[in-house]
Amino acid sequence: AQKVTQAQTEISVVEKEDVTLDCVYETRDTTYYLFWYKQPPSGELVFLIRRNSFDEQNEISGRYSWNFQKSTSSFNFTITASQVVDSAVYFCALSEDNYGQNFVFGPGTRLSVLP
Amino acid sequence: GAGVSQSPRYKVAKRGQDVALRCDPISGHVSLFWYQQALGQGPEFLTYFQNEAQLDKSGLPSDRFFAERPEGSVSTLKIQRTQQEDSAVYLCASSQGGRLEGYGYTFGSGTRLTVV
Numbered sequence: 656a657q658k659v660t661q662a663q664t665e666i667s668v669v670e671k672e673d674v675t676l677d678c679v680y681e682t683r684d685t686t687y688y689l690f691w692y693k694q695p696p697s698g699e700l701v702f703l704i705r706r707n708s709f710d711e712q713n714e715i716s717g718r719y720s721w722n723f724q725k726s727t728s729s730f731n732f733t734i735t736a737s738q739v740v741d742s743a744v745y746f747c748a749l750s751e752d753n754y755g756q757n758f759v760f761g762p763g764t765r766l767s768v769l770p
Numbered sequence: 771g772a773g774v775s776q777s778p779r780y781k782v783a784k785r786g787q788d789v790a791l792r793c794d795p796i797s798g799h800v801s802l803f804w805y806q807q808a809l810g811q812g813p814e815f816l817t818y819f820q821n822e823a824q825l826d827k828s829g830l831p832s833d834r835f836f837a838e839r840p841e842g843s844v845s846t847l848k849i850q851r852t853q854q855e856d857s858a859v860y861l862c863a864s865s866q867g868g869r870l871e872g873y874g875y876t877f878g879s880g881t882r883l884t885v886v
Contacts, residue, residue: 702876758803763812
């Protein structure tokens, strides 16, 4: 069965610092999909990125970047020059199929960005 | 609507009471999912609908939990004889097709259920 581990329960940084959120996953499938979601205090889950297992290219979107390494089963998320608005709980998630029925979330990392 | 809408936003129930949580998915979205998120944890899958068909209910924790989507749009999650361990945020999500689109799911803001 698939599993997602986010070892960092809480992280605090000062504004403008860079921060990396770790995600390690387990799956027996060769085809799978990885996601990051942001959950601000308002509660909704905001989609950040989807990556399929065949695409190991790193991705950058503004201040956000993702490092996918199949060799270590990791999909880490870095925020550059963090801002107070980045404060939220961040979830890494894994789906083993394209139908999204087996969608497993990690326990989340609470990021606090202090002014 | 523009997003997934859930109501009520907050619900306090006395132990033993029945509750009904509503989800209005994005118009035209085929797939609908319910998740349960306990305090300080990630969401956990409860059930999945494709149109009106409930294709997977393996995550429902007991037979006190029941979900329906009779017309393939609005869905209701019903919990009978609520217990304290049912206290959680219940999240609904929808996606356009039976397949994951590039955006994954669109989630609602959830219903926070507190059983006292």
